[in-house]
Amino acid sequence: MLILPDNFQPAILPPADIEQPAWWFIFAHGQLLARSADQGLELPLASVWPFAKWPPARRLYLGTLQGRPCHAAEAVNAEPPPGWAFENLRGLWTRLDETLLGVAGHALQLIEWDRNHQFCGQCGTPTERRAEERARYCHACQLAAYPRLSPVVMVRVTYNDKILLARAPRFAPGMYSVLAGFVEAGETLEQTIHREVAEEVGIQVCNLRYFASQSWPFPHSLMIAFTADYASGQLQVDGREILEARWFVPNQMPGLPSPMSMAWRLIQDYLAHHH
Numbered sequence: 001m002l003i004l005p006d007n008f009q010p011a012i013l014p015p016a017d018i019e020q021p022a023w024w025f026i027f028a029h030g031q032l033l034a035r036s037a038d039q040g041l042e043l044p045l046a047s048v049w050p051f052a053k054w055p056p057a058r059r060l061y062l063g064t065l066q067g068r069p070c071h072a073a074e075a076v077n078a079e080p081p082p083g084w085a086f087e088n089l090r091g092l093w094t095r096l097d098e099t100l101l102g103v104a105g106h107a108l109q110l111i112e113w114d115r116n117h118q119f120c121g122q123c124g125t126p127t128e129r130r131a132e133e134r135a136r137y138c139h140a141c142q143l144a145a146y147p148r149l150s151p152v153v154m155v156r157v158t159y160n161d162k163i164l165l166a167r168a169p170r171f172a173p174g175m176y177s178v179l180a181g182f183v184e185a186g187e188t189l190e191q192t193i194h195r196e197v198a199e200e201v202g203i204q205v206c207n208l209r210y211f212a213s214q215s216w217p218f219p220h221s222l223m224i225a226f227t228a229d230y231a232s233g234q235l236q237v238d239g240r241e242i243l244e245a246r247w248f249v250p251n252q253m254p255g256l257p258s259p260m261s262m263a264w265r266l267i268q269d270y271l272a273h274h275h
């Protein structure tokens, strides 16, 4: 699960003691620098990056993980040092320590936000980071840009012992998942669920219940999961966002999304109660 660990303490300014060991989350094109270890992968615990040779496009202090400083940096046009490789974050589930993976997701979002807010969105003046809050600030017009989060609701619809799963065009062959959609400006989460389910598969649902939430830093989503019961209507997919939707039972499940995802957790919870 991509969850910022409880023992992570966010901070904006680095500690004065720059000699102590620190975690480095170094990204290039959205991929994280890591290397193989005895069990899975490890991250640099010191500045292994040749900063003098390849200055990073940006560096950000993140805070501390179990008291140890965490830095993020973005490399450009660079090769990893010998023995190290840039890895896709989505492929790190079970290979990288879960707490480090959680901080890596946080780091990736901040690196992207910092890169995408170099100039004021209102007047075009170059922005500067603030020391007192996580923001990029325009001194010409006082507009502040904060890291962006895009809420997405996800809903597991069941009908007796059956679960509704659907296929989107971007899914791998044979893979199905629960329904999800972005929250529109002005909507409540409940309204988003009723609208998305009706738009995508043509049915009505009832008994919405909150399940859990999770960060999904690709690039800046917050997944908010619910469960619901089928109420009425005939399955009819929109053919655009959803190509196919079907009711499944536990012993005939299709291919499922990544164990890193909220969708996987929702589906596992269903299976645990309907085996």
Ligand SMILES: [Zn+2]
Pocket: 120, 121, 122, 123, 124, 125, 138, 139, 140, 141, 142, 143
């Ligand atoms: Zn401005």
